[in-house]
Amino acid sequence: MILSICIPVYNFDVRALVYDLKKEIKEHSIEAEIILIDDASEEKFKTINSELQNEVNQFVFLEKNIGRTKIRNLFLRYTKGNYLLFLDCDGKIINTNFLKIYIDFLNQNTEAEVLYGGRMVKDLSDRKHILRWKFAVERENLPVSARISKPYLSFQTNNFIIKKEIFNRIPFNAEFSKYGYEDLLFAMDLKSDHRKIYHVDNPIFNNDLETNDVYLTKVEESVESLAKMMKLDSVRPKLSEIKLVKAYNILMKTNLQSVFLYLFTFVEKKIKRNLLSEYPSLRNLNIYKLGLFLRQMK
Numbered sequence: 001m002i003l004s005i006c007i008p009v010y011n012f013d014v015r016a017l018v019y020d021l022k023k024e025i026k027e028h029s030i031e032a033e034i035i036l037i038d039d040a041s042e043e044k045f046k047t048i049n050s051e052l053q054n055e056v057n058q059f060v061f062l063e064k065n066i067g068r069t070k071i072r073n074l075f076l077r078y079t080k081g082n083y084l085l086f087l088d089c090d091g092k093i094i095n096t097n098f099l100k101i102y103i104d105f106l107n108q109n110t111e112a113e114v115l116y117g118g119r120m121v122k123d124l125s126d127r128k129h130i131l132r133w134k135f136a137v138e139r140e141n142l143p144v145s146a147r148i149s150k151p152y153l154s155f156q157t158n159n160f161i162i163k164k165e166i167f168n169r170i171p172f173n174a175e176f177s178k179y180g181y182e183d184l185l186f187a188m189d190l191k192s193d194h195r196k197i198y199h200v201d202n203p204i205f206n207n208d209l210e211t212n213d214v215y216l217t218k219v220e221e222s223v224e225s226l227a228k229m230m231k232l233d234s235v236r237p238k239l240s241e242i243k244l245v246k247a248y249n250i251l252m253k254t255n256l257q258s259v260f261l262y263l264f265t266f267v268e269k270k271i272k273r274n275l276l277s278e279y280p281s282l283r284n285l286n287i288y289k290l291g292l293f294l295r296q297m298k
Helices: 015-027 043-054 068-077 098-108 127-140 164-169 182-192 212-230 243-253 257-275 282-297
Strands: 003-009 032-038 058-061 083-087 114-116 119-121 159-163 197-199 204-206
Touching (some): 003 068, 015 032, 015 043, 015 098, 032 068, 043 058, 068 083, 068 164, 083 098, 098 114, 119 127, 127 212, 159 164, 212 243, 212 257, 212 282, 243 257, 257 282
Parallel strands (some): 003 032, 032 058, 114 197, 119 204
Antiparallel strands (some): 114 159
C-alpha cells in the first residue's frame, strides 16, 4: 500500500509539518509520498516553503488561486498512491505514530475507503481568538464516540484518508470553492453513494486560530456558500441534515421567516458586537448565521 500525503498550501509555513511526516516515514519505513500544491500564496510564504522542494516528492506552485475544492481535486493528477491522506497546511502532528495508526487501521479493515481522524485545538492564548477556539472545542473537536453517532455530519477535511479510486469517482464539488460547507457536501456525496466514513482516534492540532473578526468574516462567507448550494436542485436534498438548514426549513414550514428576519434587524448589531467581544455566545452565533442565511435565501 502506497500512501499519498496531500497538503494544499496557502499562506502558511508548512516546514514543521512536512519534517514531522518525513521523520515518521523514515522511522517506520512507511511507503508514502508527500505532495504539496501551493494555491498562489504570498511570495514570503513561497520563499519560506521553497526549501521543501527537495524534501518532498512533488511541490507544485499555482500561479492563480483556485480555491479549496479544486485544489484538493487537483491532487489526483500528481499522486500515485492507492490511498490519499489530506492534511490542512496549518495542522500539527501530535502523535509520533500518526501515520502508523492510519496504516494499521487500513490493514485491519481492508473494506475501509474513507477515514476521518479528528482534530484538536491549541490552548487559548488570548481572548481575541476565543470565538474560533470556543466553536472548535464545543462543536468540532469531538471524540470518536460522539463522531460515530453522526459519521457524515462529523466529517471534516483537515485530516482524512480516502481510497484513490473512490476519490476519482466522487471528487469535491468544484462549483463551491469558497470557505464553508464544502466538507459536509462532500460527506453527503459519499453518503449518497453509500460510502461509509470510518472514524478513528488520530487527531492533529489546528495550529492557526483566526481572530474573532477574521473568523466571523469566514462564517459570513460560509453562510453565503451554503445558500448558493441550497439554490441548486441537485444539491439541496443532500443538505437537509445540516442544523442551519433544519432551522431554516422549520421557519419556512411555519411561515415565520419574515417575523424572524424582522426581529433580526433589531438585534443584528448587538449580536455581532457580542461575537466580536471577549465573551461570545455560540447561541448568538447560531442566531446570526440563521439571520444571514434567511437574507441570502430571499
